[in-house]
Amino acid sequence: MSIPFTTQIIYLLASILLLVAFAMLSQRRILSLINLFAWQGLVLSVSTFVVAYSTAQHHLYYSAVLTLLLKVLVLPWLLHRLIRKLNVKWDVETLINIPTTMLVGIALVIFAFNLAAPISQLSESITRGLIGIALASVLLSLLMMITRRKAVPQVVGFLAMENGLFFAATSATHGMPLVVELGIALDVLVGTFIFGIFFFQLRETFDSLDITHMEKLKDDNS
Amino acid sequence: MDAIGILPLDMAVGAILLWMVLGLSGLVLQRLPHLITGIIFPLGALAALAVAGTGLWALGEPPGVAVLPLGLPDLPLHLRLDPLAAFFLILLGGASFGVSLFSAGYFRAMAGGTLGLLCLEYHLFLASMALVLLADDAYMFMVAWETMALSSYFLVTTDHHVPDIRKAGFLYLLIAHVGAVAILLSFGVMQGGHGIGAYTFAAMREAHLSPFWSSAAFLLAFFGFGAKAGMIPLHVWLPDAHPAAPSPVSALLSGVMLKTAIYGMVRVIYDLIGNVRWEWGVLVLAVGAATMLFGVLFALMQHDLKRLLAYHSIENIGIILLGLGMSMAFIGLGHPVAGALGLIAALYHTLNHAVFKGLLFLGAGSILHASGLRNLNDMGGLIRKMPKTAFYFLIGALAISALPPLNGFVSEWLMFQTALQAPTLTNDIVRSLLPLFAATLALAGALTGMCFVKVYGIAFLGRPREPHERPSTPGTGHDPSGMEQCGMAWLALGCFVLGLFPSYVMLMLNRVCVSLTGHGLSAGALTGSNWLWLVPTASERASYSPIVFMAVIVAVMLLTFLLVRRFYHGRVRFCDPWDCGFPAQTPRMQDTADAFGQPVRHVFGPIYRMHRELPGPDDPAPRFFLKIEDRHWYWLYLPTARLAEFASSKVALLQHGRIHLYLIYTFITLLVLLAFV
Numbered sequence: 001m002s003i004p005f006t007t008q009i010i011y012l013l014a015s016i017l018l019l020v021a022f023a024m025l026s027q028r029r030i031l032s033l034i035n036l037f038a039w040q041g042l043v044l045s046v047s048t049f050v051v052a053y054s055t056a057q058h059h060l061y062y063s064a065v066l067t068l069l070l071k072v073l074v075l076p077w078l079l080h081r082l083i084r085k086l087n088v089k090w091d092v093e094t095l096i097n098i099p100t101t102m103l104v105g106i107a108l109v110i111f112a113f114n115l116a117a118p119i120s121q122l123s124e125s126i127t128r129g130l131i132g133i134a135l136a137s138v139l140l141s142l143l144m145m146i147t148r149r150k151a152v153p154q155v156v157g158f159l160a161m162e163n164g165l166f167f168a169a170t171s172a173t174h175g176m177p178l179v180v181e182l183g184i185a186l187d188v189l190v191g192t193f194i195f196g197i198f199f200f201q202l203r204e205t206f207d208s209l210d211i212t213h214m215e216k217l218k219d220d221n222s
Numbered sequence: 223m224d225a226i227g228i229l230p231l232d233m234a235v236g237a238i239l240l241w242m243v244l245g246l247s248g249l250v251l252q253r254l255p256h257l258i259t260g261i262i263f264p265l266g267a268l269a270a271l272a273v274a275g276t277g278l279w280a281l282g283e284p285p286g287v288a289v290l291p292l293g294l295p296d297l298p299l300h301l302r303l304d305p306l307a308a309f310f311l312i313l314l315g316g317a318s319f320g321v322s323l324f325s326a327g328y329f330r331a332m333a334g335g336t337l338g339l340l341c342l343e344y345h346l347f348l349a350s351m352a353l354v355l356l357a358d359d360a361y362m363f364m365v366a367w368e369t370m371a372l373s374s375y376f377l378v379t380t381d382h383h384v385p386d387i388r389k390a391g392f393l394y395l396l397i398a399h400v401g402a403v404a405i406l407l408s409f410g411v412m413q414g415g416h417g418i419g420a421y422t423f424a425a426m427r428e429a430h431l432s433p434f435w436s437s438a439a440f441l442l443a444f445f446g447f448g449a450k451a452g453m454i455p456l457h458v459w460l461p462d463a464h465p466a467a468p469s470p471v472s473a474l475l476s477g478v479m480l481k482t483a484i485y486g487m488v489r490v491i492y493d494l495i496g497n498v499r500w501e502w503g504v505l506v507l508a509v510g511a512a513t514m515l516f517g518v519l520f521a522l523m524q525h526d527l528k529r530l531l532a533y534h535s536i537e538n539i540g541i542i543l544l545g546l547g548m549s550m551a552f553i554g555l556g557h558p559v560a561g562a563l564g565l566i567a568a569l570y571h572t573l574n575h576a577v578f579k580g581l582l583f584l585g586a587g588s589i590l591h592a593s594g595l596r597n598l599n600d601m602g603g604l605i606r607k608m609p610k611t612a613f614y615f616l617i618g619a620l621a622i623s624a625l626p627p628l629n630g631f632v633s634e635w636l637m638f639q640t641a642l643q644a645p646t647l648t649n650d651i652v653r654s655l656l657p658l659f660a661a662t663l664a665l666a667g668a669l670t671g672m673c674f675v676k677v678y679g680i681a682f683l684g685r686p687r688e689p690h691e692r693p694s695t696p697g698t699g700h701d702p703s704g705m706e707q708c709g710m711a712w713l714a715l716g717c718f719v720l721g722l723f724p725s726y727v728m729l730m731l732n733r734v735c736v737s738l739t740g741h742g743l744s745a746g747a748l749t750g751s752n753w754l755w756l757v758p759t760a761s762e763r764a765s766y767s768p769i770v771f772m773a774v775i776v777a778v779m780l781l782t783f784l785l786v787r788r789f790y791h792g793r794v795r796f797c798d799p800w801d802c803g804f805p806a807q808t809p810r811m812q813d814t815a816d817a818f819g820q821p822v823r824h825v826f827g828p829i830y831r832m833h834r835e836l837p838g839p840d841d842p843a844p845r846f847f848l849k850i851e852d853r854h855w856y857w858l859y860l861p862t863a864r865l866a867e868f869a870s871s872k873v874a875l876l877q878h879g880r881i882h883l884y885l886i887y888t889f890i891t892l893l894v895l896l897a898f899v
Contacts, residue, residue: 095882115896135896142892146885154881 248341274315469587514540
């Protein structure tokens with residue numbers, strides 16, 4: 001059985017997406033992390049474009065353009081500005097060392113593929129093998145949020161998780177209605193703004209972006 | 223009235239609306255407090271009278287039903303006015319008429335802002351109680367029930383700047399909500415998973431529950447309504463909350479609100495569940511007897527007048543439960559006629575308690591208002607300063623002590639008559655238990671009498687125990703104003719009417735009973751009872767005529783008076799009493815409230831938890847100290863609180879304040895859900 005050319009491209013893009021997710025997991029520097037996030041957005045946008053072309057669904061073009069604008073240009077720019085203002089370019093401290101994180105990540109990918117296998121059998125769409133990849137990238141992003149100590153990488157992790165969900169939506173089910181996508185896009189944008197404000201507050205209060213300081217906020221009654 | 227197309231239900235709804243409007247206008251008129259006390263409370267009293275009249279009217283009519291176009295989509299509110307609801311409307315209207323009149327005078331000195339809020343909550347409270355009685359679906363019932371709980375909570379915490387009152391209010395709210403949850407669950411059980419349409423009481427009546435589920439529904443309802451009624455061990459809120467509220471509010475709480483819980487029990491057990499089991503009756507009997515004895519024993523130990531009255535409310539709830547329990551046991555064992563008598567006795571006592579306890583709380587309020595005193599140990603000789611209050615209080619005290627010819631006697635006598643039906647039973651357990659409970663009732667009656675001898679003797683007789691005039695309470699000791707006296711006079715009249723014409727009340731209650739259980743009193747009772755004689759079962763077995771009794775009392779009094787006046791010297795002499803050879807006597811040497819209860823304290827010692835400090839004879843600065851505590855706190859409430867605290871401290875371990883941990887929780891939950899679901 002020969003696979004159509006567009007589908008092959010989508011598979012390629014999906015594997016790049018997973019690769020970028022791993023790269024983000026292993027990245028120590030915030031600037032590179034944001035760049036990787038932008039790359040992920042680009043891959044996502046292209047894959048949406050290809051899906052739109054291959055299935056001839058016009059609203060997916062809008063999705064692709066929207067993703068390009070928002071996730072490749074606006075959000076990375078916002079984050080860049082943010083870290084320049086906060087002056088935290090370099091270090092990303094992790095709670096667990098990076099090789100261990102990678103091993104956990106590989107286990108998660110296997111888990112996600114196992115999980116997605118029965119769902120893929122049900123799907124009639126051309127790109128049914130991609131659900132596992134999408135799920136894996138969601139889980140990897142969540143793992144990144146857990147293992148990072150500083151606030152900015154956590155936000156990047158959160159945004160990357162949204163990327164994974166979006167990928168699942170477009171590749172497996174040919175996208176959500178445009179209204180929903182617009183809503184999600186707006187949510188992400190607003191969320192980023194809120195996180196930005198939150199960072200400033202955090203630094204003003206604790207003189208650091210290390211969220212372990214927030215343990216002090218707990219009601220201490222022991 | 224039928225000609226112009228007004229039904230009793232319309233009139234009741236109208237009165238409820240009037241109450242709500244009055245409450246809101248009280249809020250608007252905050253700046254003009256004299257209008258609130260001068261117009262709104264008397265109008266509220268008129269509405270109460272209308273409610274009572276509606277109840278009287280509806281007793282003879284077939285049940286009226288209405289569906290209100292309010293509520294959630296597809297869940298309209300149902301109202302129904304049947305004889306049971308009508309009877310409780312009479313109770314609500316009759317008692318609150320007197321209390322509202324009294325309030326019109328009592329709250330005159332209150333500041334405008336507080337008064338406006340109080341007026342709103344007061345009338346909302348009355349309206350919600352009426353709605354509880356009229357509700358015909360679980361949704362409407364719970365909404366009205368919660369409104370009642372909340373508005374009464376705000377009434378209790380009127381003086382919210384006092385920390386103790388806030389604490390009492392919190393405890394009240396807590397137990398009220400625990401009870402409400404149980405009631406809600408009980409409705410859920412009765413609905414029996416028949417879908418959303420089954421929330422009406424009509425559907426619950428139709429539903430047939432298995433014995434297990436009907437018992438579950440009964441237990442939940444008994445627990446839930448019992449929490450509101452103040453049965454042990456859920457009574458602890460009552461002695462704190464009732465004294466904390468302003469006195470007219472205490473009168474309403476004790477006189478009327480506790481009765482809505484009794485209404486709920488009767489409604490759920492007899493009407494909604496239907497087939498009563500005798501085991502339930504025995505449980506209700508046992509709890510009732512324990513509540514009754516506990517209430518009166520603790521009442522004897524109190525020296526705060528309002529707290530004492532609150533404990534007597536617990537006792538009277540116990541008596542009512544005793545009647546209900548007997549009735550349920552008889553009905554469950556196939557003696558519906560004796561069961562009807564028990565139910566009538568219980569409902570009769572419910573009405574009586576509303577009247578005389580309302581009167582007593584109003585009397586306590588008058589004393590508090592006039593002298594600023596709550597502690598019995600400081601009172602004394604009030605009969606000279608407040609003769610009218612003393613008179614009304616005496617009527618209330620006689621009524622609660624169940625002395626003929628007043629109303630308290632009739633209902634307790636009916637209960638004894640019910641208990642005397644025990645030999646007809648074939649079930650040995652119940653047959654041997656009933657006389658025991660009847661004996662407990664007799665004991666409680668005697669102790670109540672003792673307690674009110676104490677209250678009346680210490681507070682009104684003797685000489686003032688507080689020798690120095692207190693400057694903080696100007697105008698110490700005077701009778702209350704006209705409005706307040708009207709309120710008390712109305713309730714005192716109620717004590718007489720309910721006591722002197724019991725046959726009419728009994729026949730009225732018979733209708734309620736027939737509509738609920740399908741059975742009424744025996745034919746002998748129906749034909750034998752007339753305006754003069756009250757016959758509970760058959761005229762050859764027992765009958766009672768309060769009017770003859772009253773006539774004998776009046777005749778003997780007149781005769782004695784005449785004899786003394788005419789044939790003895792007829793002069794009034796004033797002289798010092800015999801001083802036992804010890805001339806230097808002060809008012810402080812009179813018997814005190816604590817001293818009066820001392821023998822009981824000794825006999826029933828193990829029931830109390832006492833802290834005593836008895837100074838020795840050579841103590842230079844003697845200080846007597848006595849504190850009586852409720853054992854329930856120590857074996858039930860504090861362990862429960864500790865358990866809850868322990869459990870929540872364990873749960874609090876989850877809260878580290880570290881985002882990573884929270885994320886890990888999310889992550890693991892996600893993985894587990896993905897893997898297994």
